[in-house]
Amino acid sequence: MMAPGLLLLAALSILPFAAVVAMSFSRVHLLGGLRLEAVGADNWSRLLDDPDMAWVWARTAGYFAVTVGTEMVLGTVLAVFLWRLRHGRNTALSLLLLPMFVAPVIVGLLGRFLTDSTFGLYAWLLEQAGYSGDVMADKTTAFAAVTLMDVWEWTPLVTLIALAGLTSVPASVLEAASLDGAGTLRTLRHIVLPSIAPVLLVALLIRSMDALRYFDIIWNTTGGGPADATKTASIRLYETAFRFFDFGYAAVTGLLMLAVTTVVARYFVRLLDRNGTPR
Amino acid sequence: MSPPVTARPPALPLGRRALLRGTAAAGALGFLSACGGRADAAFDADAEPWRRYAGTTLNFVSENTAPTAAIAADLRPFTELTGIRVTIVTLELSALAQRVALDLASGNGEYDVVYADPYMVLAPYAPAFADLRQFQDDPALPRLPGGFGDFIPTHLDAAGRFGEGADAEKILALPYDSPTMIWQYRADLFTKHRDRMADDLGFDPMPSDDTTWEQYYAIARWFNDKTDDVAYGTGHQAKQHDALMCDFSNVLWAYGGRYFQDDARVGRLGTTDPGGSLLRSPEAEAAAAFYQRLLAVADPGSRTWDWDGVGAGFRAGRFAMCPNWHEFAASNEQVLPGKVGYARLPKGPARSAGMYGGTGIAISEAVPRRRREAAWLFLVWATAPDTQRANLASEVGGGTPTRTSVYEMPEVVAAQERPSAMPNMLSARAVRDAWAEENIGLRPKIPMWNECDTALYTQLSRLVAGDTSPAGAMRAAADRIDRVVARGWVA
Numbered sequence: 001m002m003a004p005g006l007l008l009l010a011a012l013s014i015l016p017f018a019a020v021v022a023m024s025f026s027r028v029h030l031l032g033g034l035r036l037e038a039v040g041a042d043n044w045s046r047l048l049d050d051p052d053m054a055w056v057w058a059r060t061a062g063y064f065a066v067t068v069g070t071e072m073v074l075g076t077v078l079a080v081f082l083w084r085l086r087h088g089r090n091t092a093l094s095l096l097l098l099p100m101f102v103a104p105v106i107v108g109l110l111g112r113f114l115t116d117s118t119f120g121l122y123a124w125l126l127e128q129a130g131y132s133g134d135v136m137a138d139k140t141t142a143f144a145a146v147t148l149m150d151v152w153e154w155t156p157l158v159t160l161i162a163l164a165g166l167t168s169v170p171a172s173v174l175e176a177a178s179l180d181g182a183g184t185l186r187t188l189r190h191i192v193l194p195s196i197a198p199v200l201l202v203a204l205l206i207r208s209m210d211a212l213r214y215f216d217i218i219w220n221t222t223g224g225g226p227a228d229a230t231k232t233a234s235i236r237l238y239e240t241a242f243r244f245f246d247f248g249y250a251a252v253t254g255l256l257m258l259a260v261t262t263v264v265a266r267y268f269v270r271l272l273d274r275n276g277t278p279r
Numbered sequence: 280m281s282p283p284v285t286a287r288p289p290a291l292p293l294g295r296r297a298l299l300r301g302t303a304a305a306g307a308l309g310f311l312s313a314c315g316g317r318a319d320a321a322f323d324a325d326a327e328p329w330r331r332y333a334g335t336t337l338n339f340v341s342e343n344t345a346p347t348a349a350i351a352a353d354l355r356p357f358t359e360l361t362g363i364r365v366t367i368v369t370l371e372l373s374a375l376a377q378r379v380a381l382d383l384a385s386g387n388g389e390y391d392v393v394y395a396d397p398y399m400v401l402a403p404y405a406p407a408f409a410d411l412r413q414f415q416d417d418p419a420l421p422r423l424p425g426g427f428g429d430f431i432p433t434h435l436d437a438a439g440r441f442g443e444g445a446d447a448e449k450i451l452a453l454p455y456d457s458p459t460m461i462w463q464y465r466a467d468l469f470t471k472h473r474d475r476m477a478d479d480l481g482f483d484p485m486p487s488d489d490t491t492w493e494q495y496y497a498i499a500r501w502f503n504d505k506t507d508d509v510a511y512g513t514g515h516q517a518k519q520h521d522a523l524m525c526d527f528s529n530v531l532w533a534y535g536g537r538y539f540q541d542d543a544r545v546g547r548l549g550t551t552d553p554g555g556s557l558l559r560s561p562e563a564e565a566a567a568a569f570y571q572r573l574l575a576v577a578d579p580g581s582r583t584w585d586w587d588g589v590g591a592g593f594r595a596g597r598f599a600m601c602p603n604w605h606e607f608a609a610s611n612e613q614v615l616p617g618k619v620g621y622a623r624l625p626k627g628p629a630r631s632a633g634m635y636g637g638t639g640i641a642i643s644e645a646v647p648r649r650r651r652e653a654a655w656l657f658l659v660w661a662t663a664p665d666t667q668r669a670n671l672a673s674e675v676g677g678g679t680p681t682r683t684s685v686y687e688m689p690e691v692v693a694a695q696e697r698p699s700a701m702p703n704m705l706s707a708r709a710v711r712d713a714w715a716e717e718n719i720g721l722r723p724k725i726p727m728w729n730e731c732d733t734a735l736y737t738q739l740s741r742l743v744a745g746d747t748s749p750a751g752a753m754r755a756a757a758d759r760i761d762r763v764v765a766r767g768w769v770a
Contacts, residue, residue, distance in 0.1 A: 030384035030770040031407055051759075117580040118592045137582035139744055225519025226582055227744035228737055242377045244730040245403070245770040 020251045028247035043248040047256070052228070052236070060233040062143075064211045067150045071207055074151065075158025076200065080188065082159065083166040093163070100156045108220025111149045112136075115221070139229035142222050146230050149217045154210070158203045165199030166192065198272060205268040212261050233257055317388055320649035328421050332653035333362025339657065340378055341394035342638070343369040345606055345703075346456045349673035350661055357660045363653055365392075376400055376729075380770065383407050388645030391654040395452045395641040397438050402549050403726040403770060405441040408641040410449040414655040421659050423453075429664070429682045430454050433547065433719055438639035438681075441549040441724060452639025453662045454681035456606075460529055460634040460720070461709040462486055462495075463593060463611065464600035466620030468508050476501055486622035488631075488712075492533055492569060495600075495625045499576050502599045511578040514589050514598040519740035522585035524732050525634045527739050528720055529602055530570050533627025536563035538723045538760075546721025551768060553725050558735075558757035562629070567742060567749035569627075574743045582743055604636060605706040606679055612702035621706035623713050632720035633713030637681065664688070671701040679703060686711070726768035734759035 024043055026036035047053060078096065082089055099107070114122040115135045123135065135141045169192055177187045193200075215234040218224065224231035224239075237257065241250035321334035341347040351367045358364055368390075370378060376399040382389045383404055395401040395408060414420050415427065427435060427450060434454035440447055469476075469485060476484040476498065484498050499512030516522035531537075537560070539545050539553040557563065574581060578598045581589065590607045592598060594614040602624055611619045624633045640661065642654040660666060667685045670678030671694070685691055686707065694701035695708065712718060722728070735756045742752040 027769055030380050031404060032383075033386040034384045116588070117583065118588070118595045118597065132579075134579045134583055137579055139746075222583075223518065223520055225737075225740045227519070227741040227746050229744075239733060243373060243733065244727070245380055246730070248769065 020254060023247050024251035024255055026248050028245075030245060039248065043252045046249055047252060053253075055228065056231060056233050056236045059229075059231060060212065060214075063147065063214055063232055064208070066147050067154075067214070068204065068207050068211045070147070070151050071155045071158050072200065072204060075155045075203065076162045078155065078159040079162035079166055080192070082163055093160075096159060097156045099153045100160075102153065104153065104216035105220060107149055107153050108217040111145065111217060112221045115145060136222055137226060139227055142226055143229050146218050146221055149221070150211070150214060153217075154207060158200075158207065161199055161203040161206075162196060165196030169195045201268055201272050205265060205272070208264050208268065209261060212257065212264065317646060317650070319647035320653040322649050328419065329361050329656065332649065332656065335362075335650070335653045336364045336366060337391045337650070337654055337657055338366050338368065338389060339392040339394075339640075340368045340370065340375060340382075340390040341640075342372045342375050342396065344394075344456055344638075345609075346670055346678040347394070348675045349670035349678050350666070352673060352675045353669070357657065360660065361653075361656050363656065365657060372396060372399065379404065382643075383645065386645060388643050388647075388650075390643055391646050391650050392657055393641050393643055394455070394638055395438075396638050397441070397452075397549070397724050398722065398728040398732070401438075401441050401452060401639070401641065402724045402728060403768060405446070405451060407644050408451040409644045409651055410451065411439075411453065411642065411655070411658070412450055414642075414652065414658075417652075420652060420655055423659055424663055425682065425684055429684050430662075431457070431681055431683055431714060433635070433714055433716070433721075434637050434681050436547045437635060437721055437724070438637045443548070443550055447548050452641040453658050455638055455640045455662060457635070457637040457679045457681050457710075457714075458604040458606045459636065459710050459713045460525060460602050460624060461605050461706055461713055462600065462622045462624050463603050463607065463706075464620050464622070465509070465615070465618055467618040468502075468506075468599050469620065471508075472501075472506060475505070479505065486620065486625075488623065488626075490622075490625045492530060492573075492625045492627050496569075496573050496576065498600070499573070503576055509596060509599045511598040512576065512600065513573070514578040514584070514592045514601040515574060515581040516584050516586050516589045516601075516603070517574055517577075517581045517740070517743050518583055518585050518588065519736055520585045521732055521736065522589075523736040523739050523743075524722070525586075525636065526602060527566070527570050527735075528634050528722060529624050529632050530573070530627065531563060531566040532632030532720050533625070533629060534562050534566035534569065535627070535629035536560060536566045542723070543721070545723045545725065547724075549724030551726055553723055553764060556757040556760040556764070558753045558760065563753045564750045566627070567739075567753050570739070571742050571749055582740075602633075605710045606703060608704075608706040609702040612699070612705065617697055619705075621709040623709050623718065631713075631718050633710075633718060634720040634722065635714070637679075671703060725764070726770075727763050727766075730763045731760045734763065 022036060025038060025040065027039050029035040029037060082093055085092060114120045117123045117134045126135065133141065135145050173191060174187065177191050182190070213234050214232055215238065218230050218232060218235055219238065222230045224235045233253065234257070237250055237253045240246050240253055320332045323331050323333065326333065347367065347369055351369070354365055375394060376396065379390065379393055379400050393400065393408070401408070415422055431454065434457055435450070438454045439450050439452045441451060442449070464486060473484060480497050480501060482494060495513070502509055502512030516526045537557045539557060545553045578592060580592055580597070584592060586604055589601050589603055590610065593601050593603070594611060605621065608619070608621065623631055625631065640658055642651050642658065646654070662681065664682055664684050667678055667680040667682060668688055668691060671680065671691065680686060691701065691704060694704035697705065699705055723731070725731070738747065738752040738756040741747045742749060747755065
């Protein structure tokens with residue numbers, strides 16, 4: 001009875017993957033029906049003389065570090081605050097989780113409208129505060145803005161996961177620490193954080209996978225600009241495939257993204273194993 | 280004693296083999312139905328020509344533009360005339376290009392009528408569209424009122440043809456809209472400050488055929504420094520986007536710069552092999568240097584705006600003038616009634632140039648013959664003079680006629696003056712000047728233009744951000760364009 005499952009898996013994963021690999025060694029013709037023309041390793045060798053690809057990956061790494069780093073720290077801090085909240089925890093949690101339920105494309109559109117210098121609310125508030133520039137016109141502020149939009153949307157997920165870990169910290173251990181005279185910070189550092197480390201690694205794993213594919217918000221706000229300041233690997237992949245219709249090279253970019261994602265995922269899974277989390 | 284009961288897995292209502300066979304059959308059925316193409320149109324040979332395809336439903340995929348909005352709002356006359364229903368799918372331009380490309384790759388021919396943007400759709404997929412001359416020459420089919428000759432010649436070439444030799448004779452699309460970049464200015468402010476500006480600047484600031492880009496720059500600075508009526512003198516569409524290429528190209532051509540050696544032909548008829556890029560030329564470099572200077576005094580929001588953004592900024596009263604598509608005249612008139620003037624764009628050392636952004640509608644060659652004929656009826660109706668005139672007055676759209684005869688209609692001529700029931704016509708004189716052979720700005724019509732366009736506007740965005748010099752931007756853009764052209768069209 002494994003056969004239907006295997007067929008389904010093949011249809012959903014293995015066949016598309018094989019098709020993408022085949023495309024990466026081909027010139028893909030669309031006119032008159034899809035047709036692959038073998039070109040050897042041409043598409044792969046283009047990676048080496050593509051003047052923009054290295055910068056695209058450097059920028060992706062920057063986004064990855066800033067968004068995931070901020071979300072992990074902020075999410076954990078918020079979870080600790082919620083954990084220690086005696087009243088209204090459910091209400092606070094519900095409010096905090098709201099951004100997570102908004103589709104990323106809507107977050108991008110909201111961000112674009114709110115920061116628009118003609119009619120945007122945030123742009124107006126910044127102007128009242130003395131900022132005379134345009135958030136999306138400057139490379140640094142545009143980078144910061146799209147990063148903050150991602151942080152706004154996904155920090156609640158980290159908070160939720162971390163809170164689940166915090167609620168499972170044994171009360172007896174916390175009481176023992178308290179009796180031994182450990183203060184709040186010391187308890188957090190030596191008892192709470194080590195206890196929830198495996199859960200935080202799961203959050204890190206989930207967010208890392210997403211951050212590497214970060215697309216919707218950037219595409220709907222800056223489109224990769226200004227001056228390529230927000231052009232990440234996924235934006236480049238989209239352009240190559242669906243603006244230039246160069247599916248061979250897009251397949252190479254996609255496979256590269258898959259490889260990087262797999263390496264990052266494997267690294268975090270190993271860390272999980274080292275922490276003794278059963279799988 | 281009862282017989283021993285052996286443990287067996289619960290029986291399935293369906294056997295394993297039957298399940299596998301069923302799955303395979305369903306898959307094959309799905310595959311075949313996906314690859315089967317569409318049924319041909321209904322056809323009644325005894326009916327009169329306009330009614331022969333009654334009962335057919337056509338699919339029309341279009342960019343979400345004003346003419347399509349107007350047509351979609353009033354399809355009833357066409358359905359009453361022909362008995363054909365039309366389903367219109369409107370999309371943002373790049374989404375439209377994707378949908379058309381994937382439709383052509385699938386071979387299904389889902390769309391009978393296609394909004395064939397000359398650069399994103401027509402040039403890359405020219406062989407996928409029917410030569411419309413066959414329908415016009417077919418005595419069994421209704422003909423175009425006024426024939427192909429009633430369309431503005433540059434429009435018919437730029438939006439309707441692609442290729443060289445015999446291919447250039449084919450007509451693959453009928454001009455359907457004609458947005459063109461012109462100078463849009465706050466006439467009320469120019470009138471109010473005319474004398475002061477003339478004294479300060481040493482020339483009459485009112486836009487004319489003799490106004491230069493340097494004077495435009497001086498006017499922009501004057502508004503920045505000398506009045507509080509607006510925050511800035513000029514606004515631009517300088518987001519890292521196709522709009523930036525359009526905005527810059529006006530300056531490039533005015534300064535004598537060219538994309539390729541045979542720019543006029545490459546822009547008008549198109550080619551698959553345009554040769555090497557000429558963006559490294561001193562003229563292109565001078566244009567880039569001027570554009571950088573101009574953007575330095577423009578509204579800082581310019582770097583985040585495409586055409587919609589700059590249009591909204593202008594209507595919000597942020598700046599006194601901007602280059603933008605003439606289709607914005609209708610919305611300008613709604614918000615700033617009587618306050619906006621229109622003129623041809625300023626000239627540079629070489630000429631004045633206004634980017635033409637018109638598009639045609641084409642018939643997919645992938646659909647069966649009768650469907651193509653039914654689609655021809657829609658093309659004839661949608662581009663007919665009466666339909667174009669009705670679109671001009673539409674409350675939801677406001678069109679941009681592509682036929683000479685429409686511009687000669689008395690009510691259309693009258694609409695060029697205020698009060699106007701067809702506000703887009705307020706810009707008609709400026710637009711007609713921009714369409715003159717010596718003024719029209721046609722970007723290269725090559726299949727790989729999307730990638731070249733991206734290379735150029737990315738470098739321009741770097742230039743405007745101060746990341747690179749004018750020469751560096753032009754050189755980098757030319758290098759990338761040469762690489763793209765050398766690789767050829769991939770799809």
